[in-house]
Amino acid sequence: MLVNEIINAKDLPVMEFDGIIVGGGGAGMRASLQLAESGLNTAVISKVFPTRSHTVSAQGGITCAIQSDDPDDDWRWHMFDTVKGSDYIGDQEAIEYMCSEGPKAVFELEHMGLPFSRTEEGRIYQRPFGGQSKDYGKGGQATRTCAAADRTGHSLLHTLFQANLKAGTNFLNEWFAVDLVLNSDKAVVGVIAFKIETGEIYYIKSKATVLATGGAGRIYSSTTNALINSGDGIGMALRAGMPVQDIEMWQFHPTGIHGAGTLVTEGCRGEGGYLLNKDGERFMERYAPNAKDLASRDVVARSMALEILEGRGCGPNADHIFLRLDHLGPEVVHKRLPGITELSKTFAGVDPAVQPIPVVPTCHYMMGGIPTNINGQVISVEHGEDKIVDGLYAAGEVACVSVHGGNRLGGNSLLDLVVFGRAAGLYIEESMKQGIEVKDASNDDIEKALERLNRLNASTEGDQVSVLKEKMQQNMQTNFGVFRRGDLMEKGIEELAKTREEVNDIFLQDKSATFNTARIEALEMQNLFEVAEATAITANERKESRGAHARDDFTERDDENWLKHSIYYADTKEVSKRDVNYRPKTVQAFQPMVRSY
Amino acid sequence: MSAAAIPVAQIKTITMSIYRYDPTLDKKPYMQDIIVEVPTDKDIMVLDALHLAKAQEPSLSYRRSCREGVCGSDGMNINGKNGLACITPLSEVIKRNKITLRPMPGLPVVRDLIVDMKQFYDQLEKVRPYLITKSDSPDIERTQSPEDREQLDGLYECILCGCCSTSCPSFWWNPDKFLGPAALLQSWRFIADTRDEATDERLDDLEDAFSLYRCHGIMNCVSVCPKGLNPTEAISSIRNKLLTRKKG
Numbered sequence: 001m002l003v004n005e006i007i008n009a010k011d012l013p014v015m016e017f018d019g020i021i022v023g024g025g026g027a028g029m030r031a032s033l034q035l036a037e038s039g040l041n042t043a044v045i046s047k048v049f050p051t052r053s054h055t056v057s058a059q060g061g062i063t064c065a066i067q068s069d070d071p072d073d074d075w076r077w078h079m080f081d082t083v084k085g086s087d088y089i090g091d092q093e094a095i096e097y098m099c100s101e102g103p104k105a106v107f108e109l110e111h112m113g114l115p116f117s118r119t120e121e122g123r124i125y126q127r128p129f130g131g132q133s134k135d136y137g138k139g140g141q142a143t144r145t146c147a148a149a150d151r152t153g154h155s156l157l158h159t160l161f162q163a164n165l166k167a168g169t170n171f172l173n174e175w176f177a178v179d180l181v182l183n184s185d186k187a188v189v190g191v192i193a194f195k196i197e198t199g200e201i202y203y204i205k206s207k208a209t210v211l212a213t214g215g216a217g218r219i220y221s222s223t224t225n226a227l228i229n230s231g232d233g234i235g236m237a238l239r240a241g242m243p244v245q246d247i248e249m250w251q252f253h254p255t256g257i258h259g260a261g262t263l264v265t266e267g268c269r270g271e272g273g274y275l276l277n278k279d280g281e282r283f284m285e286r287y288a289p290n291a292k293d294l295a296s297r298d299v300v301a302r303s304m305a306l307e308i309l310e311g312r313g314c315g316p317n318a319d320h321i322f323l324r325l326d327h328l329g330p331e332v333v334h335k336r337l338p339g340i341t342e343l344s345k346t347f348a349g350v351d352p353a354v355q356p357i358p359v360v361p362t363c364h365y366m367m368g369g370i371p372t373n374i375n376g377q378v379i380s381v382e383h384g385e386d387k388i389v390d391g392l393y394a395a396g397e398v399a400c401v402s403v404h405g406g407n408r409l410g411g412n413s414l415l416d417l418v419v420f421g422r423a424a425g426l427y428i429e430e431s432m433k434q435g436i437e438v439k440d441a442s443n444d445d446i447e448k449a450l451e452r453l454n455r456l457n458a459s460t461e462g463d464q465v466s467v468l469k470e471k472m473q474q475n476m477q478t479n480f481g482v483f484r485r486g487d488l489m490e491k492g493i494e495e496l497a498k499t500r501e502e503v504n505d506i507f508l509q510d511k512s513a514t515f516n517t518a519r520i521e522a523l524e525m526q527n528l529f530e531v532a533e534a535t536a537i538t539a540n541e542r543k544e545s546r547g548a549h550a551r552d553d554f555t556e557r558d559d560e561n562w563l564k565h566s567i568y569y570a571d572t573k574e575v576s577k578r579d580v581n582y583r584p585k586t587v588q589a590f591q592p593m594v595r596s597y
Numbered sequence: 598m599s600a601a602a603i604p605v606a607q608i609k610t611i612t613m614s615i616y617r618y619d620p621t622l623d624k625k626p627y628m629q630d631i632i633v634e635v636p637t638d639k640d641i642m643v644l645d646a647l648h649l650a651k652a653q654e655p656s657l658s659y660r661r662s663c664r665e666g667v668c669g670s671d672g673m674n675i676n677g678k679n680g681l682a683c684i685t686p687l688s689e690v691i692k693r694n695k696i697t698l699r700p701m702p703g704l705p706v707v708r709d710l711i712v713d714m715k716q717f718y719d720q721l722e723k724v725r726p727y728l729i730t731k732s733d734s735p736d737i738e739r740t741q742s743p744e745d746r747e748q749l750d751g752l753y754e755c756i757l758c759g760c761c762s763t764s765c766p767s768f769w770w771n772p773d774k775f776l777g778p779a780a781l782l783q784s785w786r787f788i789a790d791t792r793d794e795a796t797d798e799r800l801d802d803l804e805d806a807f808s809l810y811r812c813h814g815i816m817n818c819v820s821v822c823p824k825g826l827n828p829t830e831a832i833s834s835i836r837n838k839l840l841t842r843k844k845g
Contacts, residue, residue, distance in 0.1 A: 048660075049714070051757055052668040066737070103737075110738035113728030113792065115746065115753045122740030148753075154667060155753060162727035197707055226663045259639075262665045343665060346684050466652045510656040514621050515708040518655040 027396025034425020058153025086405025199513025235527030256362025376424025406547020
């Protein structure tokens with residue numbers, strides 16, 4: 001059966017695994033490793049060869065209190081920083097779990113062979129990152145981010161791929177997952193997926209489906225994200241009737257290379273680099289007198305945007321900021337930041353050991369996502385009550401567990417991946433041992449998951465993907481960027497609503513079954529659109545400024561009404577609120593305070 | 598980026614001559630000339646130009662992901678030399694307003710610029726590209742001195758793009774028996790790692806006429822590597838290790 005035919009559920013071949021993981025990035029491969037090592041028949045469905053996943057682009061490191069740089073470091077301090085960084089809507093039980101389990105997960109990576117940089121004592125090298133402190137904010141800057149030069153994501157992703165080869169994980173590489181299959185109990189029992197190379201399509205059946213599809217930064221026109229970051233898991237979940245949480249919270253990384261959007265790690269500032277405006281002023285001293293250039297990302301990005309808006313940007317168009325590194329000397333720049341040196345030369349034409357790098361705040365990370373508990377189980381909210389969705393798990397950027405809340409700290413994404421990829425794996429392993437009984441999907445159930453593909457195959461006219469995508473990206477960039485305002489967001493929402501039908505009815509001209517990238521891009525576009533619409537509607541609903549969500553018309557944080565998660569469902573397009581978890585198990589909860597750096 | 602948004606004075610047209618082949622439609626491969634408008638006031642990468650071509654010809658197929666030279670998806674043959682489209686500036690390769698793009702040589706073509714990488718990945722798996730240890734892991738990390746860790750620089754950065762192996766005549770001739778520069782670089786990456794405890798087994802695996810010894814030092818791998826790595830040097834290091842082992 002091929003992907004370009006009219007596909008009937010009854011003719012669809014079936015493949016079966018104990019556990020399937022959709023996505024071959026850091027979270028997916030950490031989950032699959034756990035399952036494969038426990039002897040379960042595990043498959044990773046990845047639309048690219050796993051080492052091409054976006055985890056590869058992470059640079060600066062993985063933040064964790066492993067007590068290498070500072071033997072007195074404490075995971076509770078890391079927890080405090082993360083809660084504060086989240087602007088108090090990160091779930092404290094989840095943050096506690098991540099920070100306390102973190103060292104174990106990091107040491108496991110080292111045991112698998114991750115080539116961490118080293119200290120003179122031979123331990124893992126750590127560098128300072130933004131938003132880090134000692135002694136609950138009272139002891140000054142901490143040095144907590146474990147690094148492999150500035151290629152930590154690359155090293156982590158390749159190491160996990162290698163470990164999965166060793167463990168015998170089945171890889172369905174260059175397979176595309178289209179939609180979730182739900183049985184009559186609304187439990188998830190697998191996915192529809194096709195092999196991109198040949199177009200062979202299958203129902204891949206499993207009692208445990210893990211979504212680890214990463215982010216969706218491509219909803220914006222300027223982003224550090226890979227071209228493949230199209231929010232496939234979010235699209236699948238929303239279409240299947242699951243909610244997304246805090247999806248309005250998008251991180252703009254302070255230092256994307258001007259014009260190209262490629263990332264320059266926060267590790268540059270961790271190693272001693274700093275930002276300059278056109279007057280050569282270290283302006284972060286004005287905005288964050290204590291942490292300066294190492295304030296948290298939302299604070300630095302807003303300060304930079306203000307400098308540019310107020311006419312103090314650099315360059316002939318006064319539209320960027322300079323990141324200065326040359327004072328560190330070529331030794332530090334080339335040894336600690338070799339990848340940055342390469343990227344700066346290629347995409348900005350400068351050698352950072354000699355000249356400053358032109359940078360601008362650039363869309364980087366989706367703090368929101370599919371709500372889960374700390375076992376990775378997906379949660380739906382019915383009449384204000386949490387309810388577990390049977391058979392479905394999510395981990396990594398696609399999930400919202402939520403450890404990042406309104407703003408993620410640098411180095412916490414890689415930790416999130418390995419800790420919660422592992423946690424989902426551990427939980428699935430345990431529940432498989434106890435035995436899971438689920439109803440099979442009927443042909444009608446499967447048919448529902450085939451609708452989107454069949455519609456695309458039947459298309460004879462309509463808009464092309466490239467046109468629709470550009471329109472959406474411009475809209476999101478203009479109306480849902482670093483600073484937001486009600487009237488502009490409403491205009492943006494209206495524009496999206498007008499495009500909705502066109503996106504549902506995308507025209508696929510090329511119907512070939514063989515490595516048809518036009519089909520992939522059409523399916524991805526529909527996923528991106530789901531994320532964009534959810535972001536737009538939720539951002540307009542949250543009438544306050546918190547974390548990365550900064551409104552000109554509601555400039556203050558409103559703890560009375562909005563110390564809450566937002567929950568959005570696609571079928572009603574309505575936003576509701578969910579309580580933030582303030583119940584850590586072993587420490588006292590950190591209460592909201594004024595957030596200054 | 599849209600060509601329409603650029604003022605006319607800052608646009609020029611270039612011809613992209615691109616290898617096209619869809620086995621379900623085409624009897625044989627052909628070269629298609631696609632004319633695209635590119636800006637003149639700034640340089641763009643070959644991958645950006647490909648996006649412009651694909652906006653005109655949505656059926657044009659190529660792999661891409663990170664667009665910054667770290668994921669290794671878009672290895673292709675650019676004007677006769679393998680490289681990554683996303684970090685190759687158009688200005689460096691364009692000749693008389695023309696650029697020629699073909700799939701990486703030596704591997705079966707799936708469609709257009711996309712090759713079947715199976716042989717490449719199979720060879721990689723043969724070198725057991727993962728850390729093998731026999732002793733128990735400590736409760737924290739294993740220690741490794743900065744000097745020992747430095748031995749991995751120039752090795753761990755490989756992105757598995759395939760540019761090296763598909764430019765290697767020895768790999769073209771024996772893609773099933775000669776491991777090729779990429780896999781051998783990985784092999785040395787683990788032999789050189791002081792934490793690995795399977796050096797002897799790894800060397801045993803390479804002691805046949807083909808796996809390693811088919812390298813004739815042509816060094817195409819070195820000249821095309823988009824990350825500036827040196828597989829030939831890694832191969833010499835393995836040879837030296839094998840020699841000293843025999844003597845020992």
